[in-house]
Amino acid sequence: MPALAALLAALLSSAPVPAPQVTGNPALAPGLSRRMLEQISLHGSRHWRTGLAVVSCRKDSLLFGYNATTALSPASNQKLLVTACALANWNDTTARRLDSLLDLSPTRKHRIASSPVRADSYGLNAHPEFPGYRHLVLANRESDNMEAQWMLDILSRDQGCAPQTLVGAFLDSCGVPHGGLRVADGCGLARSNRVSPLTLARLLHRIHSSPCSDIFWSTLARPCQPGTLVHRNLNVGDRLAGKTGFIRNVFALSGYLSAEDDTFAFSFILNGCGSGSRAYSLFNGLLDALYGWDSDLQAGRLAPSDTGSGQN
Numbered sequence: 576m577p578a579l580a581a582l583l584a585a586l587l588s589s590a591p592v593p594a595p596q597v598t599g600n601p602a603l604a605p606g607l608s609r610r611m612l613e614q615i616s617l618h619g620s621r622h623w624r625t626g627l628a629v630v631s632c633r634k635d636s637l638l639f640g641y642n643a644t645t646a647l648s649p650a651s652n653q654k655l656l657v658t659a660c661a662l663a664n665w666n667d668t669t670a671r672r673l674d675s676l677l678d679l680s681p682t683r684k685h686r687i688a689s690s691p692v693r694a695d696s697y698g699l700n701a702h703p704e705f706p707g708y709r710h711l712v713l714a715n716r717e718s719d720n721m722e723a724q725w726m727l728d729i730l731s732r733d734q735g736c737a738p739q740t741l742v743g744a745f746l747d748s749c750g751v752p753h754g755g756l757r758v759a760d761g762c763g764l765a766r767s768n769r770v771s772p773l774t775l776a777r778l779l780h781r782i783h784s785s786p787c788s789d790i791f792w793s794t795l796a797r798p799c800q801p802g803t804l805v806h807r808n809l810n811v812g813d814r815l816a817g818k819t820g821f822i823r824n825v826f827a828l829s830g831y832l833s834a835e836d837d838t839f840a841f842s843f844i845l846n847g848c849g850s851g852s853r854a855y856s857l858f859n860g861l862l863d864a865l866y867g868w869d870s871d872l873q874a875g876r877l878a879p880s881d882t883g884s885g886q887n
Contacts, residue, residue: 595625598640603631606881607868611639614860618853624846628772629865630780632831632838637773639865646755646769647844650820652827653763654723656770658714658794659778660745661726662787669729670707676725677710684719697801705790715794715818716802720762727761751777763820772842775829779840783831792816795830807855811862820844826854832862834869841865 599608611627619625627641637643661669677685687693688709694700699709714722731738739758746753753774759765782791795816796802798809803819817830829842843861848854871877 595642596640596644598643599629599638600636603634603636604638604868605872606877607639607865609881610864610868611641611861614857614864615641618857618860620848620853623848626772626842626844626846627861628776628842630776630840632780632783632840634837635780637776638839640773643773643776644752644754644771646757646771646774647846648766648768648822648825649763649770649775649844650822650825650827651718651720651763652775652818652820652829652842652844653758653761653768653770654714654718655775655778655818655829656742656746656758657723657727657730657761658711659782659791660742661730662711662782662791663745663748664730664733665707667706669726669733670710672729673707673710673722673725676721680721682721684713684717685721688713701793702790708790708794711790711794716796718796718803718819720764723761723763725761727758746774746778749778749781751781764822766822766825772829772844775842775844776840779829779831779842783838783840792831809855809859809862811866814866815862821851824849826851826858828855828858832865834866835873837869839865839869 597608615625624647625641626643626645626647627639628637628643629639630636631638677688687697688699694709699712702708710722713719714726727738731741734741742758743753743756751774755769755771756774757767757769759767782788795818796804797813797816798804798807804817809815811832814833815830817828820827825846826848827844832839832841843858845854
């Protein structure tokens with residue numbers, strides 16, 4: 576039996592990797608796919624399950640997708656589903672319930688949030704006109720697992736339905752496709768969670784065009800600022816506002832990139848990647864390529880091969 580198992584493992588490991596599904600809109604994004612695929616070739620791995628989606632907020636279109644509809648384990652990017660759903664259903668009662676739970680929690684982050692002076696220094700009270708704002712910041716920018724789970728539990732009880740049904744109905748109300756969605760928890764620790772990059776990118780795009788856009792943006796992490804991106808020296812700097820995700824062998828980054836003439840909602844998810852440095856090398860390369868492409872497009876610097884006017 577051990578010999579048979581070893582043989583099967585060898586056969587599986589040598590099986591050809593399925594060709595990725597590359598999608599997008601060449602008419603709106605000439606040359607973008609080539610630049611993004613170059614970064615995947617340079618920094619990615621055929622052993623990873625890689626899913627990527629980039630949506631133009633100005634043009635309301637998927638500009639680049641790489642296995643964009645494949646439902647993957649999102650790690651803490653799961654929190655985006657929960658915080659967006661919570662924001663759409665936010666009220667004073669929700670804020671008071673979360674306040675009560677926070678006051679009972681002994682964790683360091685929660686002690687900081689409960690101290691007015693320290694909370695101010697962490698930007699948790701940046702929007703005093705929005706009751707309970709700090710809970711969204713803790714869930715998104717600080718990636719606090721308890722906050723996200725509290726939100727999902729409260730919403731599920733209030734709506735009288737299971738989390739899967741709750742999130743699915745919310746995405747339907749936003750017109751966001753969610754094939755393969757699985758909601759096992761609100762924080763992303765459960766490995767059975769599944770969501771596609773296209774679902775997350777489309778959801779972020781919908782939020783960007785909603786009245787909640789400014790609040791939601793402000794709850795996301797930024798490179799070299801307090802939050803989960805504080806030690807990530809991504810080249811695009813504060814043009815990025817995002818949500819990180821990590822559990823063992825899973826890395827994700829989803830959010831917004833402010834470019835020269837557009838804002839891009841994106842979602843990058845890697846399953847089977849065991850190296851944070853390699854994951855963020857790919858994320859950095861993809862963001863650089865996207866920003867550089869937009870700059871070249873606006874300045875009229877696209878190469879003939881990008882526009883399709885060159886010779887084959």
